[in-house]
Amino acid sequence: MPASVDREILLEALDQELEPARFQDYCPNGLQVEGRAEVARLVSGVTASHALIAAAIDLDADLILVHHGYFWRGEPQPITGMKRQRLQALLQHQINLVAYHLPLDAHPRLGNNAQLGQRLGLIVDAPLRDDGVGLVGRLPQALSAREFGAAIATALDREPLWISGGAHPVRRVAWCTGGAQSLLAAAAARGVDAFISGEISEQTTHEARELGIHYFAAGHHATERYGPQALGDWCARRFGLEHRFIDIPNPA
Template sequence: MATRAEILNTLTQWLSPDEFKDYCPNGLQVEGAEQVSRIVSGVTASRALIDAAIEAGADMILVHHGYFWKGEDQAIRGMKRARIQRLLEHDINLVAYHLPLDDHPQYGNNRQLAKVLNILDPRPLDGLVWEGELDTPLTPSEFEERIAGALNRPPLYVGSGPEKISRVGWCTGAAQGFIDKALEAGLDAYISGEISEPTTHTARECGIHYYAAGHHATERYGVQALGRALEEVFGVEHRFIDCDNPV
């Protein structure tokens, strides 16, 4: 068991959230129990995750996508009210880290996705975009199969490029707009979570293999790594709950 303050102080030391200009508050978003013995992690603080965490007896929920995003209605009503009410009724802390978790060199979504896909020498390329090399050159269809097998869902593939893929760039989540950074670096392929209409034409006309592997699917791994680290340091129980999302 650990105190909420001890866990939050450690997360601040690890993730340095103040260094990021983000779209939401990072850290504690809803205050719950002071003592924490069980943490549930998940991608998004949805009602489904909250209900599952209550069933699991969690004192803290750790997510990548929390609440209070810039531009959204700030009123606590409707869906947001129902979610927050459940957290308060059961005295559960909601802790969220967005860009700090994407970018972290050890626990981050980009670093963890490279581990899942067996991409070697993963390293930052430009901003939030990372690059690395495949352990063996693969055809576009072979790489598509690897992604599908690792993430348990087929990616949406578009584009064109070299017959074999060796150098890969990626950024988890809604990062399709960063495809230009992969092109500038001369990479063979680019992976993100989502795709947009212009991205298709860019990939086809500029000669790069593009894989939209799912926003949720590409961002399942950072919170798991972070939860496991907290479990190791504090001796708290950690459980990842995957509330599937096809997007």
């Protein structure tokens, strides 16, 4: 049987590690839905979808840890339809929902960007933003843009969309997981050859070409699978909990 920990002790440890108070975020970080007071089984995932909740129920989990939780700024407030069904399932089965958004993007070891960099073999030189969200680094040796795209596809098991910024190879790279295509110009200002994020907008193609920087849209979900998993593993090691990462496929 796994060990267990009081929920408040676990939350305190997570807040100390991730420092959510440092961020002006778009949603509440930490405990979003209260469940059992004692936590032994932990499920992690990218997004608190109904499919992830159902998987957690099947595993008799006490807590779900995600990057994308609920109560986003500007979303409708009434608890109806899909939102009611999700919350009802959590409350009925007394499952805690804990979410960390920007704090999990920015963590220098467990965060989405740090974890993505490890999987791509990138050497980190500096943060991209002052709050630590996004990173700037380099490859151990230069690759052609096509070779780098193939390396991303192998690491993430997903073919990235590549917008060519010219004929130059890739050595210096900036990256920010999820929907960070708006940071392309900031990345280019750091003198990098390529920028990786999850999504692409209409204007991104023109910006990449005109800025002369290769852009790789590698998938919002695909680039953010690794932070929640690493954070769940950290909880399991620290408190002896049972942890399972559940990957709900998402082509976005």
